[in-house]
Amino acid sequence: MHRRFRVQVAFRVAVIAALVAGAAYLVLGLRLYLPGGLLGACAIPVAVSLVRYVEKTTRDLTRFLESVRYADFTRRFTTDGRGPVFEDLRDAFEDVTAEFRRLRAEKERQVQYLQQVVQHLGVALITYQDDGEVETMNTAARRLLRTGPIRHVEALERVSDELAETLRTLDSGEQAMVRVEEEDRTLQLAVRVSRFQLQGEPHALASIQDLRNELEEKEMEAWQQLTSVLTHEIMNSVAPISSLASTASRRLRVGERNGTISADQATDAREAVNTIERRSEGLMNFVDAYRSFTDIPAPEFEVLDAEGLLSDVEGLLRAQIEEQNLAVVVSVDPSGLTLSADPDLLDQLLINLALNAVQALEEAPGTGQGRIELRAFVDRRSRPVIQVEDNGPGIPDDVQEKIFVPFFTTKEEGSGIGLSLSRQIMRLHGGRLSVRSTEGDGAVFTLRF
Ligand code: ADP
Numbered sequence: 001m002h003r004r005f006r007v008q009v010a011f012r013v014a015v016i017a018a019l020v021a022g023a024a025y026l027v028l029g030l031r032l033y034l035p036g037g038l039l040g041a042c043a044i045p046v047a048v049s050l051v052r053y054v055e056k057t058t059r060d061l062t063r064f065l066e067s068v069r070y071a072d073f074t075r076r077f078t079t080d081g082r083g084p085v086f087e088d089l090r091d092a093f094e095d096v097t098a099e100f101r102r103l104r105a106e107k108e109r110q111v112q113y114l115q116q117v118v119q120h121l122g123v124a125l126i127t128y129q130d131d132g133e134v135e136t137m138n139t140a141a142r143r144l145l146r147t148g149p150i151r152h153v154e155a156l157e158r159v160s161d162e163l164a165e166t167l168r169t170l171d172s173g174e175q176a177m178v179r180v181e182e183e184d185r186t187l188q189l190a191v192r193v194s195r196f197q198l199q200g201e202p203h204a205l206a207s208i209q210d211l212r213n214e215l216e217e218k219e220m221e222a223w224q225q226l227t228s229v230l231t232h233e234i235m236n237s238v239a240p241i242s243s244l245a246s247t248a249s250r251r252l253r254v255g256e257r258n259g260t261i262s263a264d265q266a267t268d269a270r271e272a273v274n275t276i277e278r279r280s281e282g283l284m285n286f287v288d289a290y291r292s293f294t295d296i297p298a299p300e301f302e303v304l305d306a307e308g309l310l311s312d313v314e315g316l317l318r319a320q321i322e323e324q325n326l327a328v329v330v331s332v333d334p335s336g337l338t339l340s341a342d343p344d345l346l347d348q349l350l351i352n353l354a355l356n357a358v359q360a361l362e363e364a365p366g367t368g369q370g371r372i373e374l375r376a377f378v379d380r381r382s383r384p385v386i387q388v389e390d391n392g393p394g395i396p397d398d399v400q401e402k403i404f405v406p407f408f409t410t411k412e413e414g415s416g417i418g419l420s421l422s423r424q425i426m427r428l429h430g431g432r433l434s435v436r437s438t439e440g441d442g443a444v445f446t447l448r449f
Contacts, residue, residue: 245277299342306376360392
């Protein structure tokens with residue numbers, strides 16, 4: 001229908017001109033008013049068609065520009081054979097849409113890239129609008145606050161009212177400390193908020209760090225370094241002392257036999273040397289035990305049946321349990337619960353905890369019957385959890401801070417290595433070991449995987 005634009009327009013103009021000229025001739029020249037009028041009226045539809053035809057081009061342009069505005073780049077500008085001018089125009093529009101598409105893809109790439117970076121960061125990050133509507137929450141934030149995706153900062157009231165309030169009101173650039181007490185853990189959160197405008201709209205970016213956990217990790221690293229340096233140094237010095245003491249003791253015996261040393265002198269000296277020998281051997285054993293703390297092998301993960309795991313621990317402690325007449329309860333919910341861990345390391349850890357419970361009940365039997373519960377279940381996020389609980393004397397608040405420090409012990413024969421080793425094992429599993437206890441009212445150790 002559409003020919004070249006120029007031809008179409010020129011044709012219509014020519015028809016209108018011819019009709020008007022014809023009408024003028026009839027009216028003015030021949031004085032034929034009626035036919036002249038009719039012929040003139042014929043020019044009207046042609047004029048309307050001319051206007052429509054020109055408007056169609058404008059409409060096409062408008063539609064095309066709208067499609068650009070709504071970023072719909074599927075629509076194409078058609079020339080309908082309206083001639084080279086329109087082909088040039090179409091080419092120009094195609095260039096424009098190609099450039100728009102390229103810019104849009106580039107923008108999307110950048111957004112995705114930044115989102116990856118944000119998700120990957122170890123620091124918990126939340127961005128939200130001024131009214132509290134959450135825009136982004138990275139993996140670290142969800143893990144730290146143990147929440148799924150949230151829509152509104154208010155949802156964090158479930159974790160802590162103070163945290164939600166701090167996010168809403170903290171001034172830009174300021175830092176606040178928020179303490180969060182949960183059933184099985186205490187967080188010491190450092191919250192920093194920066195507020196900014198994006199296209200006139202106020203936004204906020206909050207970073208949240210758990211200082212306590214971070215300190216614990218640093219502390220553990222420092223302890224490990226110290227232990228490895230110390231054990232190395234002690235071993236280097238003690239090994240020759242121990243062997244020299246044996247040599248000296250042998251020489252004394254020979255001297256005594258030869259009569260070069262009097263019996264009295266020999267006895268005194270031998271006693272001294274024997275003591276050195278014994279003490280240095282003791283020291284070597286002691287150091288050897290502590291080496292285990294820095295030399296935990298990397299876990300070899302296997303799928304373990306929780307019920308079997310806990311029953312094994314109970315079996316291993318049967319002798320002590322019967323001797324102290326303790327009640328031991330093993331519960332697994334849901335039954336058949338499995339978890340992925342290194343069987344040897346986890347056994348060692350659970351035995352540490354269960355033995356501590358047995359010893360706590362032995363030291364302070366309390367009034368009721370000694371009771372130990374070994375529990376396995378899943379938490380809100382469907383992660384396996386194991387708990388070892390006793391109704392022993394519990395742990396005073398000021399001691400709770402220290403029990404995970406290597407070598408800390410309140411027992412005469414204790415090594416103080418069990419809990420720090422256990423926590424380290426959980427760390428290597430990517431999990432956590434925490435304690436909850438009220439003095440006089442037992443202790444619960446919780447393993448989260
Ligand atoms: P050790 O058992 O050699 O002392 P641990 O690191 O296993 O070393 O424990 C450190 C300290 O934690 C213990 O000396 C004890 O004071 C405290 N503790 C551990 N478990 C319990 C428990 N179930 N009840 C009370 N106190 C505990």
